[in-house]
Amino acid sequence: GCKSGEACTIVLRGSSSHVLDEAERSLHDALCVLISTVKEPRTICGGGCTEILMAQAIDRHVAETPGKKAIAMEAFAKALRQLPTIVADNGGYDSAELVTQLRAAHASGKDSYGLDMYNGSVACMNELGIMESFKSKLQVLISASEAAEMLLRVDDIIKAAPRQRDQGYGY
Incomplete structure (x- = not known):
């Protein structure tokens, strides 16, 4: 661990770039949860x-x-x-x-x-x-x-007519 207030480095390794990217996203999510919990510890x-x-x-x-x-x-x-x-x-x-x-x-x-x-x-x-x-x-x-x-403040709904399909083969 790091002393309070110091930065640390986390090294990630993976068998492919996809695995590494997923590990990085997971670590980021975990750190965000940790930060959120430290800022607001109530459960x-x-x-x-x-x-x-x-x-x-x-x-x-x-x-x-x-x-x-x-x-x-x-x-x-x-x-x-x-x-x-x-x-x-x-x-x-x-x-x-x-x-x-x-x-x-x-x-x-x-x-x-x-x-x-x-x-x-x-x-x-x-x-x-x-x-x-x-x-x-x-x-x-x-x-x-x-x-x-x-939704409760909506006092009127304007309904548009259905779109007409193209009769030809114009994709």
Whole structure:
């Protein structure tokens, strides 16, 4: 290792230029993750745990919120609950069963529980070490919210007529 504040050199070797290029990209990605983690060391539980917690927090505030704002909040909470469902589906598991178990675990106060995709069950994410970067999760939520807001601001759609195909063989 290098002393604090000093530069160091990493020598990469590979059997071909393609292997070497891939190794360089992988090393660059790893260094970027390391730098990001040093700058923002906070982590949150993975496995859909955070999404369920956020959805529950929104649900608590919906009862106190009047009008159309409550409907939008319910839709956002529903979208957050979809993320663990998608993760379970992509893992090849019965998402309805797993997400129901996850919601029941959170309802009984097991706030650090999420989806254990290795075993197809619900388990404590802290014990399993399944964590996500706080910074990346925050950015995902901000980007998704901005995209949804942009779509909601659309008040009209102009539909263009379909293009006519060339009847000849003019490629």
